[in-house]
Amino acid sequence: MxxxxxxxxxxxxxxxxxxxxxxxxxxxxxxxxxxxxxxxxxxxxxxxxxxxxxxxxxxxxxxxxxxxxxxxxxxxxxxxPDKKDDDEKEGKEEKKKEKEDKKESKSNSNSSNNSNGSSSSSGSSKPVSFPTSAPPTTDSLRLKCREMIANALKLAEMPDGVVDTPESLAEKVEEAIYQEYRNTDSGYKNRLRSRVYNLKDSKNPQLRENVLRGVISPLRLATMSSEEMASAEMKALREKFTKEAIDDHQLAMAQGTKTDLLKCGKCGHRECTYNQMQTRSSDEPMTTFVLCNHCGNRWKFC
CATH class of the missing domain: 1.20.930.10 (Conserved domain common to transcription factors TFIIS, elongin A, CRSP70)
Structure with a gap:
């Protein structure tokens, strides 16, 4: 810290x-x-x-x-870690969903063709968005990672309404991360470490409790960013520093001209202030410095 x-x-x-x-x-x-x-x-x-x-x-x-x-x-x-393009990730999720839909459709079709005696078993099947249990593995590194996540979930007293055992939840989280990377390289390890670090954060007990209660699913935990997992205190601190940075930039640009004709490439808002300065030789056009009053992003163009 x-x-x-x-x-x-x-x-x-x-x-x-x-x-x-x-x-x-x-x-x-x-x-x-x-x-x-x-x-x-x-x-x-x-x-x-x-x-x-x-x-x-x-x-x-x-x-x-x-x-x-x-x-x-x-x-x-x-x-x-190397991050995959959002389009590629979305494409994989869509393919996975299509496979699950096909399996479900096939299962329902087989159930309807069974004898009347099997009607009770077909009625008990329910579609799920993630396997009820993660596939077993003999990889020593993956087993160690599952153990680390389970220990982080068991770090303090169990809250009310726990939906699954820490070991089972840990297996599902690790499996989701492994399915994304398909190996145990640095990207996989960094993703696991960040989950363990945030689950063990004594100033952010809400994250651990939400996972145990099922508010945050294993698949969701596996893909959350550091900002999403952060405690309320850390989020407030980031907002404070961001506001101070924006205020500093606004003070520096106090003599600028406000405009809505320019669009911030970072947040998409048009609340901008610009200044023009002669940064090159006198026969060259002036450089325009732009400040986004919404997020504090600054850029320049000639």
Whole structure:
């Protein structure tokens, strides 16, 4: 938690440096501080410091700052798992649903053709969105991961209304993650670690209880982002830093002109403020700097 707070403070300073009139004299010192911090995948995903360092790299003219920023980003990329395109993921989910529908239809057809004595068994079948139990595995790594998730679910007293055993829920979560990656490489491991980390977070007991009560299904837990799993306290902290960053940008752009003709590429809103500055030779057109007043995103175009 200490590392994450430190990174968020540094991120706020770097955000100011990337503005058009930001002072970058201390940029190199701050980047060297980042190099000494024990930053992992969890800190990267929660703080998004990588995007800020990359923005500083683009905005800086100091070769040493650019080189240090590039090295930081290169080192951090090792922690980030490869993510599949949303379209590909949606396509897989649709194919999976189609297969389940076909199986259900075939099962119902077979039941209707059975003798009258089998009518009671056919009536008891119910379609489910996920297998009632995960397939067994002999892979030692996968078994260890299932055990880690189960231990995280059993970390504290069981709440009322538990829908399944921690072991069974853990098997389903691990199986869903494995089905997405189809291997146990770094992406699989990072996904598992983030589930365990958030389930064990003493400041976020609601996540664990919602999984045990069935409010959050194993499949849903397997695909949730860090932001979705975060505790209410962490979400409030992120909102606070975001608001402060927006306020800082708005203060810097106070003399700008408001317009709804420009659209933010990040949030899609048109509540923007722009300034024009002569950043090149006098015979070249001025550069327009735009600030989204809704999310704080800044960009420029000529």
């Amino acid at each position: 200490g590392c994450e707070e430190e990174v968020l403070k540094i991120k706020k300073k770097l955000d100011k440096m990337t503005s058009s009139d930001g002072d970058q004299t201390q940029a190199l010192d701050i980047l060297k501080v980042l190099q000494g911090l024990p930053i992992n995948f969890q800190v990267l995903s929660k703080t998004r410091i990588g995007m800020t360092v990359n923005a500083l790299r683009k905005a800086s003219t100091d070769e040493e700052v650019i080189s240090t920023a590039k090295q930081l980003i290169k080192n951090w990329k090792k922690f980030v």
